[in-house]
Amino acid sequence: MTIPRALTIAGSDSGGGAGIQADLKTFAAFGVFGMTALTALTAQNTTGVYGVVEIAPAFVAQQIDVVVTDIGVDAVKTGMLANAAIIEIVAAKVKEHSLQPLVLDPVMIAKSGAPLLKPEAVDALKTHLLPLATVLTPNLHEASALTGRDVTDLEQMRDAARALHDWGAQNVVIKGGHLAGAAVDVLFDGEDFTEFRSERLPNPATHGTG
């Protein structure tokens, strides 16, 4: 039996609810061997982000290189990328090593409201990484920041998904967790729209990035 190998390129959430910690837990739950390239460390809990240490882009690249060239990578996910320099080197490594499929979660702010991506880095994300994405997974806020449009209802979600696909993401899932009313995710694969509806869960003490 071959165990699938997934690499998450993302930040660390000390509280364990988001970042590479949540990705590793998800990979483990699905029987996938998890590897990491850390882009930033946060001192974070359910109430906020109290400290951030950004990692040097060259060291982000080194973490990717040593994993790809030895263990091998069957799928990649990106999360918090912190700044434009890290985005550019991650995009370069994705191209150099042909890392596909790529799930691009355009993490911008923590659930607590703390910024996890420098505002001026949004353009770098659109220019360098979005066109490499197999699946792009913004929430409403991130879809709005990427498109420069309001994204607050299903029609605007469909419009934003189409725009993000036109900019190069093969598939776009706009996550509707912040919608008023029912939580509906909208998938656009370049041809068709699919809606995923789910019941609201009782309010748990959630935390981490959205």
Place this chain on the structure above:
Amino acid sequence: MTIPRALTIAGSDSGGGAGIQADLKTFAAFGVFGMTALTALTAQNTTGVYGVVEIAPAFVAQQIDVVVTDIGVDAVKTGMLANAAIIEIVAAKVKEHSLQPLVLDPVMIAKSGAPLLKPEAVDALKTHLLPLATVLTPNLHEASALTGRDVTDLEQMRDAARALHDWGAQNVVIKGGHLAGAAVDVLFDGEDFTEFRSERLPNPATHGTG
């Protein structure tokens, strides 16, 4: 149902086979919610450690503080602590927050042979952290470095375990994975010795820290 909460204070292994990555996978497998305080990042795979970034002791402390004061911690494990300054601040935080039980894995070198603890930090480990350990889990090499004695057979393992208990560790498990012949771990709880024998597994492509 209450989910147990465990904090690992350790390094990051990009290759996923050791460090906080392995700890989080183990916690998940046992239904334990995992949290982290990163002490160092390594760019590491099965063949070696190609880069190390040590984290500022104050940020290690901050990661511990935000997790303990908000989410809560039922058990702590330490791994790679990198240097004496990190050891001292971790020991101070363990005392300040009464973090017990504490599993102290005195990580010193990676399986590939790369150093993960500065040699001059061994004394800090013995002085500040060892007396706080509920369980100390050295391998043969680490037991030898801590005691200054040869530890290569069962009799020497028992002697070293007794010495490490006398220095303050409540329970000592010396891991015999590097023994010639059968793999035997030796536990000393301050009164009795218990031996755990296990069959050698077929040689997998193992990696990470021992």
